[in-house]
Amino acid sequence: MVVQQIANGVVLGSLYALVALGLTLVYGVLRILHVAHAGVFVLGAYVGVLVYLPTGSLALAIVSAAVVCSLAGLIMYRFLYRPVLGRPPLVPLIISIGAFMFLEDLYRLVMGPYIKSLPVTIRAAGFETAAVRLTGYQLFIVAAAAGLLLGLWWLMRGTRLGLAWRASAQDLETAAAHGINTDVIIGVCFVIGSAIAAVAGVMVGGYYNQVYPSMGSVPAYKALAVIVLGGMGSVPGTVIAGLALGLAETLTMVWVGTFLPRDAIAFLVLILMLLVKPTGLLGRAS
Amino acid sequence: MLDIENLTVHYGHSVAVSGVSLTVGEGELVTLVGANGAGKTTILRTVMGLHRPTQGSIRYQGRDVAGLRPWVRSRMGVVMIPEGRRIFPELTVLENLRIGAYARTDRDGVAADLEKAYAMFPILRERAGQIGRTLSGGQQQMLAIARALVARPKLLLVDEISLGLAPILVDEVFRAVETLHREGVTIFLVEQNARKALEIADRGYVLSSGRLVLEGTAAELRANPEVKKSYLGG
Secondary structure (H helix, E strand, O other), rough: HHHHHHHHHHHHHHHHHHHHHHHHHHHHHHOOOOOOHHHHHHHHHHHHHHHHHOOOOOHHHHHHHHHHHHHHHHHHHHHHHHOOOOOOOOOHHHHHHHHHHHHHHHHHHHHOOOOOOOOOOOEEEEEEEEOOEEOOOHHHHHHHHHHHHHHHHHHHOOOOOHHHHHHHHHHHHHHHOOOHHHHHHHHHHHHHHHHHHHHHHHHHHHHHEEEEEOOOHHHHHHHHHHHHHHHHOOOOHHHHHHHHHHHHHHHHHHHHHOOOOOOHHHEEEEEEEHEEEEEEEOOOOO | OOEEEEEEEEOEEEEEEEEEEEOOOOEEEEEEEOOOOOOOHHHHHHHOOOOOOOEEEEOHHHHHHOOOOOHHOOOOOOOOOOOOOOOOOOOEEEHHHHHHHOOOHHHHHHHHHHHHHHHHHHHHHHHHEEEEHHHHHHHHHHHHHHHHHHOOOEEEEEOOOOOOHHHHHHHHHHHHHHHHHHHOOOOEEEEEEEHHHHOOEEEEEEEOEEEEEEEEEHHHHHHHHHHHHHHHHO
Protein backbone atom coordinates (compact mmCIF):
# COMPACT_ATOMS: atom_id res chain seq x y z
CA MET A 1 0.00 0.00 0.00
CA VAL A 2 2.69 2.47 1.01
CA VAL A 3 4.98 1.51 -1.87
CA GLN A 4 2.07 1.85 -4.27
CA GLN A 5 1.26 5.31 -2.92
CA ILE A 6 4.90 6.35 -3.24
CA ALA A 7 4.82 5.27 -6.88
CA ASN A 8 1.58 7.18 -7.43
CA GLY A 9 3.11 10.17 -5.67
CA VAL A 10 6.09 10.19 -8.02
CA VAL A 11 3.78 10.14 -11.05
CA LEU A 12 1.67 12.97 -9.65
CA GLY A 13 4.74 14.90 -8.51
CA SER A 14 6.34 14.65 -11.96
CA LEU A 15 3.26 16.30 -13.43
CA TYR A 16 3.29 19.05 -10.79
CA ALA A 17 6.96 19.70 -11.47
CA LEU A 18 6.38 19.95 -15.23
CA VAL A 19 3.53 22.44 -14.84
CA ALA A 20 5.41 24.56 -12.30
CA LEU A 21 8.63 24.71 -14.34
CA GLY A 22 7.20 27.30 -16.71
CA LEU A 23 6.34 29.52 -13.77
CA THR A 24 9.84 29.10 -12.40
CA LEU A 25 11.51 29.94 -15.71
CA VAL A 26 9.43 33.08 -16.19
CA TYR A 27 9.75 34.16 -12.58
CA GLY A 28 13.49 33.56 -12.81
CA VAL A 29 14.06 36.19 -15.50
CA LEU A 30 11.15 38.59 -15.05
CA ARG A 31 10.10 38.26 -11.37
CA ILE A 32 6.54 37.99 -12.68
CA LEU A 33 4.02 35.43 -11.42
CA HIS A 34 2.74 34.05 -14.72
CA VAL A 35 -0.61 32.77 -13.46
CA ALA A 36 -1.96 32.46 -17.01
CA HIS A 37 0.59 29.69 -17.49
CA ALA A 38 -2.08 27.26 -16.24
CA GLY A 39 -4.22 28.45 -19.16
CA VAL A 40 -1.42 27.37 -21.49
CA PHE A 41 -1.46 23.97 -19.78
CA VAL A 42 -5.20 23.62 -20.60
CA LEU A 43 -4.59 24.76 -24.18
CA GLY A 44 -2.07 21.94 -24.47
CA ALA A 45 -4.66 19.44 -23.27
CA TYR A 46 -7.24 20.68 -25.81
CA VAL A 47 -4.75 20.58 -28.69
CA GLY A 48 -4.01 17.04 -27.50
CA VAL A 49 -7.70 16.13 -27.79
CA LEU A 50 -8.05 17.75 -31.21
CA VAL A 51 -5.02 15.95 -32.60
CA TYR A 52 -5.23 12.62 -30.79
CA LEU A 53 -8.88 11.80 -31.52
CA PRO A 54 -8.57 11.88 -35.33
CA THR A 55 -5.00 10.58 -35.60
CA GLY A 56 -4.61 8.26 -32.62
CA SER A 57 -0.98 9.33 -32.34
CA LEU A 58 0.12 10.41 -28.87
CA ALA A 59 3.49 11.58 -30.16
CA LEU A 60 1.83 13.82 -32.74
CA ALA A 61 -0.60 15.13 -30.11
CA ILE A 62 2.24 16.04 -27.74
CA VAL A 63 4.37 17.69 -30.41
CA SER A 64 1.46 19.73 -31.78
CA ALA A 65 0.46 20.83 -28.30
CA ALA A 66 4.05 21.88 -27.56
CA VAL A 67 4.29 23.91 -30.78
CA VAL A 68 0.92 25.64 -30.34
CA CYS A 69 1.60 26.42 -26.68
CA SER A 70 5.11 27.76 -27.35
CA LEU A 71 3.55 30.24 -29.73
CA ALA A 72 0.82 31.08 -27.23
CA GLY A 73 3.42 31.66 -24.52
CA LEU A 74 5.45 33.88 -26.80
CA ILE A 75 2.38 35.90 -27.77
CA MET A 76 1.48 36.38 -24.10
CA TYR A 77 4.95 37.68 -23.35
CA ARG A 78 4.98 40.00 -26.33
CA PHE A 79 1.53 41.50 -25.88
CA LEU A 80 0.68 41.10 -22.18
CA TYR A 81 3.91 41.34 -20.21
CA ARG A 82 6.45 43.20 -22.31
CA PRO A 83 4.37 46.38 -22.51
CA VAL A 84 4.31 46.60 -18.70
CA LEU A 85 7.89 45.62 -17.88
CA GLY A 86 9.27 47.98 -15.27
CA ARG A 87 5.84 48.63 -13.76
CA PRO A 88 5.16 47.53 -10.17
CA PRO A 89 4.76 43.71 -9.93
CA LEU A 90 1.05 44.03 -9.16
CA VAL A 91 0.37 45.23 -12.72
CA PRO A 92 1.58 42.11 -14.57
CA LEU A 93 0.07 39.93 -11.83
CA ILE A 94 -3.40 41.36 -12.36
CA ILE A 95 -2.99 41.12 -16.14
CA SER A 96 -1.96 37.51 -15.71
CA ILE A 97 -4.95 36.59 -13.54
CA GLY A 98 -7.25 38.35 -16.00
CA ALA A 99 -5.69 36.48 -18.91
CA PHE A 100 -6.16 33.18 -17.10
CA MET A 101 -9.87 33.85 -16.53
CA PHE A 102 -10.24 34.99 -20.13
CA LEU A 103 -8.66 31.76 -21.39
CA GLU A 104 -10.92 29.58 -19.25
CA ASP A 105 -14.00 31.24 -20.68
CA LEU A 106 -12.57 31.17 -24.17
CA TYR A 107 -12.17 27.39 -23.92
CA ARG A 108 -15.73 27.13 -22.59
CA LEU A 109 -17.03 29.12 -25.55
CA VAL A 110 -15.02 27.36 -28.23
CA MET A 111 -14.84 23.80 -26.92
CA GLY A 112 -18.03 23.70 -24.83
CA PRO A 113 -18.40 23.42 -21.06
CA TYR A 114 -18.48 19.63 -20.89
CA ILE A 115 -15.70 17.17 -20.28
CA LYS A 116 -13.97 15.86 -23.39
CA SER A 117 -12.38 12.49 -23.09
CA LEU A 118 -8.81 11.81 -24.11
CA PRO A 119 -8.69 8.01 -24.14
CA VAL A 120 -4.99 7.57 -24.58
CA THR A 121 -3.71 4.05 -24.98
CA ILE A 122 -0.06 3.26 -24.94
CA ARG A 123 1.72 0.14 -26.06
CA ALA A 124 4.37 0.22 -23.35
CA ALA A 125 4.05 -2.62 -20.86
CA GLY A 126 3.22 -1.87 -17.26
CA PHE A 127 5.12 -2.95 -14.22
CA GLU A 128 3.69 -5.16 -11.55
CA THR A 129 4.96 -6.81 -8.36
CA ALA A 130 3.24 -7.86 -5.19
CA ALA A 131 3.68 -4.42 -3.63
CA VAL A 132 3.29 -2.06 -6.54
CA ARG A 133 1.54 -1.80 -9.85
CA LEU A 134 2.30 0.89 -12.43
CA THR A 135 0.55 1.10 -15.77
CA GLY A 136 2.52 1.63 -18.96
CA TYR A 137 1.06 5.13 -19.13
CA GLN A 138 2.28 5.99 -15.63
CA LEU A 139 5.75 4.78 -16.51
CA PHE A 140 5.59 6.86 -19.67
CA ILE A 141 4.72 9.99 -17.64
CA VAL A 142 7.65 9.51 -15.28
CA ALA A 143 10.06 8.72 -18.13
CA ALA A 144 8.91 11.72 -20.18
CA ALA A 145 9.18 14.02 -17.19
CA ALA A 146 12.66 12.73 -16.39
CA GLY A 147 13.70 13.13 -20.04
CA LEU A 148 12.41 16.70 -20.21
CA LEU A 149 14.10 17.65 -16.95
CA LEU A 150 17.41 16.14 -18.02
CA GLY A 151 17.18 17.96 -21.34
CA LEU A 152 16.48 21.22 -19.56
CA TRP A 153 19.36 20.62 -17.17
CA TRP A 154 21.73 20.03 -20.07
CA LEU A 155 20.47 23.15 -21.82
CA MET A 156 21.11 25.29 -18.75
CA ARG A 157 24.41 23.78 -17.68
CA GLY A 158 26.01 22.64 -20.89
CA THR A 159 25.29 25.28 -23.52
CA ARG A 160 26.13 28.88 -24.27
CA LEU A 161 22.46 29.75 -24.27
CA GLY A 162 22.17 28.23 -20.80
CA LEU A 163 25.00 30.39 -19.52
CA ALA A 164 23.32 33.53 -20.85
CA TRP A 165 20.06 32.32 -19.38
CA ARG A 166 21.49 31.78 -15.90
CA ALA A 167 23.20 35.18 -16.01
CA SER A 168 19.93 36.82 -17.06
CA ALA A 169 18.04 35.13 -14.24
CA GLN A 170 20.58 36.44 -11.74
CA ASP A 171 20.77 40.00 -13.02
CA LEU A 172 18.76 40.81 -16.13
CA GLU A 173 20.04 44.37 -16.48
CA THR A 174 23.72 43.55 -16.12
CA ALA A 175 23.33 40.66 -18.55
CA ALA A 176 21.80 43.05 -21.10
CA ALA A 177 24.66 45.49 -20.56
CA HIS A 178 27.12 42.69 -21.38
CA GLY A 179 25.84 41.97 -24.84
CA ILE A 180 23.17 39.39 -24.05
CA ASN A 181 19.93 39.93 -25.91
CA THR A 182 17.74 39.46 -22.85
CA ASP A 183 14.59 39.87 -24.92
CA VAL A 184 15.47 36.63 -26.71
CA ILE A 185 16.33 34.90 -23.42
CA ILE A 186 12.96 35.86 -21.94
CA GLY A 187 11.24 34.63 -25.09
CA VAL A 188 13.10 31.31 -24.80
CA CYS A 189 11.85 30.96 -21.22
CA PHE A 190 8.26 31.43 -22.33
CA VAL A 191 8.69 29.01 -25.24
CA ILE A 192 10.29 26.24 -23.19
CA GLY A 193 8.05 26.72 -20.16
CA SER A 194 4.92 26.70 -22.32
CA ALA A 195 6.04 23.67 -24.33
CA ILE A 196 6.65 21.71 -21.13
CA ALA A 197 3.24 22.78 -19.77
CA ALA A 198 1.67 21.60 -23.03
CA VAL A 199 3.25 18.17 -22.64
CA ALA A 200 1.98 18.05 -19.06
CA GLY A 201 -1.50 19.11 -20.26
CA VAL A 202 -1.74 16.24 -22.74
CA MET A 203 -0.39 13.76 -20.20
CA VAL A 204 -2.77 14.89 -17.43
CA GLY A 205 -5.70 14.83 -19.86
CA GLY A 206 -4.78 11.29 -20.83
CA TYR A 207 -4.10 10.22 -17.25
CA TYR A 208 -7.59 11.12 -16.02
CA ASN A 209 -9.14 10.71 -19.47
CA GLN A 210 -10.75 14.10 -19.21
CA VAL A 211 -10.16 17.61 -20.53
CA TYR A 212 -12.37 20.51 -19.48
CA PRO A 213 -12.19 24.32 -19.44
CA SER A 214 -11.41 24.76 -15.75
CA MET A 215 -8.89 21.92 -15.47
CA GLY A 216 -6.17 24.56 -15.02
CA SER A 217 -7.50 26.07 -11.78
CA VAL A 218 -6.19 23.47 -9.38
CA PRO A 219 -2.80 23.18 -11.14
CA ALA A 220 -2.61 27.01 -11.16
CA TYR A 221 -2.62 27.34 -7.41
CA LYS A 222 -0.67 24.17 -6.78
CA ALA A 223 2.04 25.38 -9.15
CA LEU A 224 2.22 28.59 -7.11
CA ALA A 225 2.66 26.50 -3.96
CA VAL A 226 5.34 24.43 -5.70
CA ILE A 227 7.45 27.39 -6.83
CA VAL A 228 7.27 29.03 -3.40
CA LEU A 229 8.21 25.72 -1.78
CA GLY A 230 11.11 25.25 -4.17
CA GLY A 231 12.47 28.75 -3.63
CA MET A 232 11.20 31.20 -6.25
CA GLY A 233 13.10 30.83 -9.51
CA SER A 234 15.09 27.73 -8.61
CA VAL A 235 14.72 24.98 -11.23
CA PRO A 236 16.04 22.09 -9.11
CA GLY A 237 13.98 23.43 -6.18
CA THR A 238 10.86 23.31 -8.35
CA VAL A 239 11.47 19.69 -9.30
CA ILE A 240 12.08 18.63 -5.70
CA ALA A 241 9.07 20.57 -4.44
CA GLY A 242 6.83 19.11 -7.16
CA LEU A 243 7.82 15.57 -6.24
CA ALA A 244 7.54 16.34 -2.52
CA LEU A 245 4.03 17.68 -2.99
CA GLY A 246 2.96 14.65 -5.04
CA LEU A 247 4.29 12.33 -2.36
CA ALA A 248 2.79 14.36 0.49
CA GLU A 249 -0.61 14.17 -1.17
CA THR A 250 -0.60 10.44 -1.78
CA LEU A 251 1.00 9.51 1.53
CA THR A 252 -1.45 11.51 3.65
CA MET A 253 -4.12 9.38 1.97
CA VAL A 254 -2.42 6.39 3.57
CA TRP A 255 -1.76 7.81 6.99
CA VAL A 256 -4.49 10.36 7.51
CA GLY A 257 -7.09 8.97 5.16
CA THR A 258 -9.49 11.12 3.20
CA PHE A 259 -10.34 13.13 6.29
CA LEU A 260 -8.32 15.93 4.76
CA PRO A 261 -9.20 17.06 1.23
CA ARG A 262 -6.18 16.24 -0.93
CA ASP A 263 -6.01 19.64 -2.57
CA ALA A 264 -5.62 21.33 0.82
CA ILE A 265 -2.29 19.64 1.44
CA ALA A 266 -0.35 21.85 -0.95
CA PHE A 267 -1.27 24.83 1.14
CA LEU A 268 -0.69 23.20 4.50
CA VAL A 269 2.81 22.33 3.32
CA LEU A 270 3.21 25.84 1.94
CA ILE A 271 2.21 27.47 5.24
CA LEU A 272 4.58 25.21 7.16
CA MET A 273 7.38 26.07 4.75
CA LEU A 274 6.79 29.79 5.04
CA LEU A 275 6.90 29.53 8.82
CA VAL A 276 10.10 27.48 8.87
CA LYS A 277 12.08 28.71 5.85
CA PRO A 278 10.40 31.58 3.99
CA THR A 279 12.90 31.47 1.11
CA GLY A 280 11.87 27.94 0.13
CA LEU A 281 13.85 24.73 -0.12
CA LEU A 282 16.60 25.97 -2.43
CA GLY A 283 15.92 29.68 -2.37
CA ARG A 284 18.37 32.26 -1.14
CA ALA A 285 17.52 35.52 0.51
CA SER A 286 18.34 38.27 -1.97
CA MET B 1 33.71 59.34 -29.17
CA LEU B 2 30.84 60.16 -26.81
CA ASP B 3 28.80 63.32 -27.21
CA ILE B 4 25.96 64.01 -24.82
CA GLU B 5 23.84 67.00 -25.59
CA ASN B 6 21.24 68.65 -23.42
CA LEU B 7 20.41 65.39 -21.64
CA THR B 8 17.46 65.33 -19.25
CA VAL B 9 16.47 62.16 -17.43
CA HIS B 10 13.60 61.56 -15.04
CA TYR B 11 13.34 58.96 -12.33
CA GLY B 12 9.63 58.53 -11.82
CA HIS B 13 8.36 62.08 -11.58
CA SER B 14 11.55 63.68 -10.29
CA VAL B 15 14.27 65.10 -12.47
CA ALA B 16 17.55 63.23 -11.95
CA VAL B 17 19.60 64.90 -14.68
CA SER B 18 18.84 68.23 -16.26
CA GLY B 19 20.26 69.68 -19.47
CA VAL B 20 23.67 68.04 -19.28
CA SER B 21 26.05 68.35 -22.24
CA LEU B 22 29.47 66.75 -22.20
CA THR B 23 31.95 65.03 -24.47
CA VAL B 24 34.51 62.29 -24.10
CA GLY B 25 37.10 62.31 -26.88
CA GLU B 26 38.73 59.22 -28.35
CA GLY B 27 41.44 57.93 -25.99
CA GLU B 28 40.53 60.34 -23.23
CA LEU B 29 39.92 59.57 -19.58
CA VAL B 30 37.16 61.90 -18.48
CA THR B 31 35.73 61.92 -15.00
CA LEU B 32 32.38 63.07 -13.71
CA VAL B 33 32.52 63.89 -10.03
CA GLY B 34 29.86 65.01 -7.61
CA ALA B 35 28.13 64.17 -4.38
CA ASN B 36 26.04 61.10 -3.76
CA GLY B 37 22.70 61.50 -5.55
CA ALA B 38 23.92 64.18 -7.95
CA GLY B 39 22.82 62.09 -10.95
CA LYS B 40 26.16 60.67 -12.02
CA THR B 41 25.05 57.06 -12.14
CA THR B 42 21.88 58.03 -14.00
CA ILE B 43 23.96 59.60 -16.78
CA LEU B 44 26.10 56.49 -17.08
CA ARG B 45 23.10 54.17 -17.12
CA THR B 46 21.47 56.29 -19.79
CA VAL B 47 24.59 56.06 -21.96
CA MET B 48 24.52 52.28 -21.55
CA GLY B 49 20.84 52.19 -22.51
CA LEU B 50 19.54 50.99 -19.15
CA HIS B 51 17.59 54.17 -18.70
CA ARG B 52 15.56 56.19 -21.17
CA PRO B 53 16.29 59.90 -21.52
CA THR B 54 13.40 62.34 -21.43
CA GLN B 55 15.21 64.74 -23.69
CA GLY B 56 18.54 65.29 -25.39
CA SER B 57 20.82 63.19 -27.56
CA ILE B 58 23.58 60.68 -26.99
CA ARG B 59 26.00 60.16 -29.85
CA TYR B 60 28.58 57.40 -29.84
CA GLN B 61 31.17 57.36 -32.63
CA GLY B 62 29.04 59.99 -34.32
CA ARG B 63 25.94 57.81 -34.30
CA ASP B 64 22.79 58.55 -32.33
CA VAL B 65 22.35 55.58 -30.02
CA ALA B 66 19.35 56.82 -28.05
CA GLY B 67 16.98 54.19 -29.46
CA LEU B 68 19.36 51.22 -29.20
CA ARG B 69 18.97 48.45 -26.63
CA PRO B 70 21.82 47.92 -24.14
CA TRP B 71 23.11 44.71 -25.77
CA VAL B 72 23.39 46.47 -29.13
CA ARG B 73 25.44 49.26 -27.57
CA SER B 74 27.55 46.66 -25.78
CA ARG B 75 28.31 44.97 -29.09
CA MET B 76 29.35 48.36 -30.49
CA GLY B 77 32.01 48.59 -27.78
CA VAL B 78 30.23 50.42 -24.96
CA VAL B 79 31.00 48.45 -21.80
CA MET B 80 30.12 49.24 -18.22
CA ILE B 81 31.62 48.41 -14.84
CA PRO B 82 28.45 48.94 -12.85
CA GLU B 83 28.03 50.47 -9.44
CA GLY B 84 28.08 47.83 -6.72
CA ARG B 85 30.08 45.47 -9.02
CA ARG B 86 26.98 43.48 -10.02
CA ILE B 87 28.90 40.31 -10.73
CA PHE B 88 26.68 37.27 -11.35
CA PRO B 89 26.54 35.78 -7.84
CA GLU B 90 25.74 32.17 -8.76
CA LEU B 91 28.15 31.91 -11.70
CA THR B 92 31.79 30.95 -11.30
CA VAL B 93 34.56 33.47 -11.88
CA LEU B 94 35.26 31.93 -15.30
CA GLU B 95 31.56 31.94 -16.23
CA ASN B 96 31.35 35.60 -15.25
CA LEU B 97 34.24 36.29 -17.60
CA ARG B 98 32.58 34.23 -20.35
CA ILE B 99 29.56 36.51 -20.06
CA GLY B 100 31.89 39.47 -20.46
CA ALA B 101 33.07 38.03 -23.77
CA TYR B 102 29.64 36.66 -24.69
CA ALA B 103 29.04 38.74 -27.80
CA ARG B 104 32.54 38.23 -29.21
CA THR B 105 33.17 35.71 -31.95
CA ASP B 106 36.98 35.89 -32.16
CA ARG B 107 37.98 32.92 -30.00
CA ASP B 108 41.71 33.66 -30.13
CA GLY B 109 41.17 37.26 -29.15
CA VAL B 110 38.98 36.22 -26.23
CA ALA B 111 41.59 33.72 -25.02
CA ALA B 112 44.29 36.40 -25.21
CA ASP B 113 42.14 38.91 -23.31
CA LEU B 114 41.33 36.30 -20.69
CA GLU B 115 45.06 35.80 -20.18
CA LYS B 116 45.47 39.56 -19.90
CA ALA B 117 42.73 39.76 -17.27
CA TYR B 118 44.33 36.95 -15.27
CA ALA B 119 47.72 38.64 -15.53
CA MET B 120 46.19 41.84 -14.18
CA PHE B 121 44.45 40.04 -11.30
CA PRO B 122 46.22 36.71 -10.66
CA ILE B 123 43.80 35.92 -7.82
CA LEU B 124 41.03 35.46 -10.40
CA ARG B 125 42.93 32.64 -12.07
CA GLU B 126 43.29 30.90 -8.72
CA ARG B 127 39.58 31.35 -8.05
CA ALA B 128 38.40 30.58 -11.61
CA GLY B 129 36.07 27.79 -10.49
CA GLN B 130 34.70 29.58 -7.46
CA ILE B 131 31.12 30.90 -7.25
CA GLY B 132 31.00 34.69 -7.55
CA ARG B 133 29.15 35.47 -4.34
CA THR B 134 31.85 33.74 -2.26
CA LEU B 135 34.53 36.24 -3.37
CA SER B 136 35.50 39.13 -1.12
CA GLY B 137 34.37 42.62 -2.04
CA GLY B 138 37.74 43.52 -3.50
CA GLN B 139 37.90 40.32 -5.54
CA GLN B 140 34.38 40.96 -6.83
CA GLN B 141 35.45 44.41 -8.00
CA MET B 142 38.46 42.87 -9.75
CA LEU B 143 36.12 40.40 -11.41
CA ALA B 144 33.84 43.23 -12.55
CA ILE B 145 36.84 45.00 -14.10
CA ALA B 146 38.10 41.79 -15.72
CA ARG B 147 34.61 41.05 -17.08
CA ALA B 148 34.61 44.45 -18.76
CA LEU B 149 38.15 43.98 -20.05
CA VAL B 150 37.36 40.70 -21.86
CA ALA B 151 34.53 42.47 -23.67
CA ARG B 152 37.30 44.51 -25.34
CA PRO B 153 35.68 47.90 -24.72
CA LYS B 154 36.12 50.94 -26.93
CA LEU B 155 34.28 53.16 -24.48
CA LEU B 156 34.45 51.99 -20.87
CA LEU B 157 31.90 53.39 -18.43
CA VAL B 158 33.17 53.07 -14.87
CA ASP B 159 30.72 53.63 -12.04
CA GLU B 160 31.97 54.23 -8.48
CA ILE B 161 34.74 51.70 -8.75
CA SER B 162 36.25 52.56 -5.35
CA LEU B 163 33.04 52.48 -3.33
CA GLY B 164 33.35 50.36 -0.20
CA LEU B 165 36.91 49.21 -0.84
CA ALA B 166 39.85 49.31 1.55
CA PRO B 167 42.41 52.04 0.63
CA ILE B 168 44.97 49.56 -0.64
CA LEU B 169 42.39 48.06 -2.99
CA VAL B 170 41.26 51.52 -4.10
CA ASP B 171 44.81 52.11 -5.36
CA GLU B 172 44.81 48.76 -7.12
CA VAL B 173 41.54 49.26 -9.01
CA PHE B 174 42.50 52.81 -10.02
CA ARG B 175 45.80 51.47 -11.33
CA ALA B 176 43.83 48.97 -13.41
CA VAL B 177 41.74 51.78 -14.90
CA GLU B 178 44.90 53.74 -15.66
CA THR B 179 46.42 50.72 -17.37
CA LEU B 180 43.39 50.31 -19.62
CA HIS B 181 43.52 54.01 -20.41
CA ARG B 182 47.19 53.79 -21.35
CA GLU B 183 46.35 50.94 -23.70
CA GLY B 184 44.05 53.27 -25.59
CA VAL B 185 40.61 52.56 -24.12
CA THR B 186 38.43 55.63 -23.84
CA ILE B 187 37.15 55.91 -20.29
CA PHE B 188 34.28 57.77 -18.71
CA LEU B 189 34.74 57.54 -14.96
CA VAL B 190 32.04 58.40 -12.47
CA GLU B 191 33.41 58.79 -8.97
CA GLN B 192 32.63 60.14 -5.54
CA ASN B 193 36.30 59.93 -4.69
CA ALA B 194 37.10 63.14 -6.60
CA ARG B 195 40.68 63.31 -5.38
CA LYS B 196 41.58 59.92 -6.85
CA ALA B 197 39.57 60.48 -10.01
CA LEU B 198 41.18 63.84 -10.76
CA GLU B 199 44.62 62.31 -10.23
CA ILE B 200 44.25 59.94 -13.18
CA ALA B 201 41.82 61.84 -15.42
CA ASP B 202 42.61 64.09 -18.39
CA ARG B 203 39.52 66.22 -17.94
CA GLY B 204 36.63 66.42 -15.56
CA TYR B 205 33.09 67.65 -15.05
CA VAL B 206 31.42 68.47 -11.74
CA LEU B 207 27.77 67.56 -11.35
CA SER B 208 25.53 68.98 -8.65
CA SER B 209 21.82 68.20 -8.28
CA GLY B 210 21.60 66.92 -11.84
CA ARG B 211 23.31 69.94 -13.43
CA LEU B 212 26.89 70.49 -14.59
CA VAL B 213 28.43 73.26 -12.52
CA LEU B 214 32.08 73.12 -13.57
CA GLU B 215 34.31 71.64 -16.23
CA GLY B 216 37.96 71.76 -17.09
CA THR B 217 41.20 69.84 -17.25
CA ALA B 218 41.92 67.67 -14.25
CA ALA B 219 44.69 70.08 -13.18
CA GLU B 220 42.35 73.09 -13.40
CA LEU B 221 39.70 71.33 -11.33
CA ARG B 222 42.22 70.21 -8.72
CA ALA B 223 43.31 73.83 -8.35
CA ASN B 224 39.79 75.25 -8.29
CA PRO B 225 38.99 76.61 -4.79
CA GLU B 226 35.33 75.60 -5.12
CA VAL B 227 36.25 72.00 -5.98
CA LYS B 228 38.86 71.91 -3.24
CA LYS B 229 36.35 73.04 -0.67
CA SER B 230 33.41 70.86 -1.70
CA TYR B 231 34.96 67.69 -3.12
CA LEU B 232 38.59 67.41 -2.07
CA GLY B 233 38.14 68.01 1.63
CA GLY B 234 39.62 71.55 1.80
